[in-house]
């Protein structure tokens with residue numbers, strides 16, 4: 231096999247994420263060109279940062295490296311890719327794609343939904359639903375873990391957070407997938423528009439309903455009755471709903487699927503957890519590190535400057551490759567392996583870093599640790615029974631399918 235030229239390498243090429251070969255490319259960039267520029271691609275020209283310390287440095291300077299939608303937003307898949315007309319139609323105002331100080335006050339509104347005391351309040355229902363889901367799985371038969379466990383558990387969680395009508399909750403992952411799917415953005419724009427319209431109408435109706443009602447602890451009501459967000463217009467309200475749906479859905483879902491991928495590659499690591507259930511929390515963080523549900527975040531340079539000898543120009547796109555920083559050998563020994571009792575698993579970059587660090591991180595950790603604890607309580611082994619199917623997507627590291635069979639350990 232001939233080695234690709236470093237000069238033309240395009241790490242965000244979507245097929246690399248479907249076949250898993252992205253890791254080889256990232257390792258090569260970490261070793262040979264940790265600050266690398268792809269001059270030409272379907273996502274335009276972009277820099278790739280692949281080392282842990284460089285990613286952290288950029289995230290710590292949100293005004294020099296902007297997340298603003300106006301400058302291009304948070305993903306290499308941007309309006310340049312989607313086409314200007316579609317970008318305009320899909321325009322969503324969300325606080326993940328804002329810089330301080332606008333970002334600061336909006337984030338403050340949703341943060342109280344994720345405090346440790348809120349997590350304690352939610353813990354019981356998360357455990358009950360997780361236990362019931364595991365108990366209902368077919369015994370000895372092959373089934374898809376993604377649809378029957380990962381999607382199901384994360385959808386219910388979101389419906390609870392929003393107090394979304396329970397019998398319509400299946401729409402949440404459909405909308406979430408429509409927002410992030412590269413295929414829909416590129417090839418099925420009209421279908422995507424219809425779904426986005428349906429989502430907007432539903433949330434608009436809920437907005438009106440909750441505005442008229444007394445304040446309640448669900449996220450929608452919290453936002454609507456807050457000072458910072460009560461005056462937001464419909465576009466911004468719907469943008470923030472979309473953010474929470476994708477934020478809380480695809481990411482946690484993919485960690486739950488990544489868990490099965492990890493414990494099938496390294497069954498001895500699952501044995502460690504079965505033997506020591508106290509490892510559940512650490513193993514959860516380790517899955518989030520190893521799988522990296524968000525492969526990258528993008529920033530846009532706001533001023534010409536030198537970054538470690540490279541001329542960064544205003545308007546340049548910078549890809550912060552969490553999928554690579556999380557495997558950086560300078561931080562994580564044997565970073566390409568899942569190690570349930572890894573000492574520094576929690577120092578991963580999967581939740582980002584700095585002012586935008588994931589606001590839902592505690593909830594995600596709680597959901598994943600609970601899933602592992604309940605699997606251990608049932609002495610479960612989840613054996614892969616077919617190929618893992620992944621999406622062609624350089625943004626959300628999406629697992630579409632994992633056929634499995636559940637058995638008892640030992």
Ligand code: HEM
Pocket residue numbers: 289325326327337340391473474477478479481482485518522523524527580581582583584585586587588589590591593594
């Ligand atoms: C394993 C699961 C999750 C992962 C890997 C993840 C990952 C991320 C990442 C990478 C960011 C951007 C960080 C940055 O730019 O520095 C982010 C932000 C965010 N996440 Fe998560 N997330 C997860 C779960 C959740 C959950 C459960 C929710 C809520 C229900 C959520 C809501 C958000 C929100 C609202 C933001 C925007 C924060 C801001 O801009 O200040 N996420 N997440």
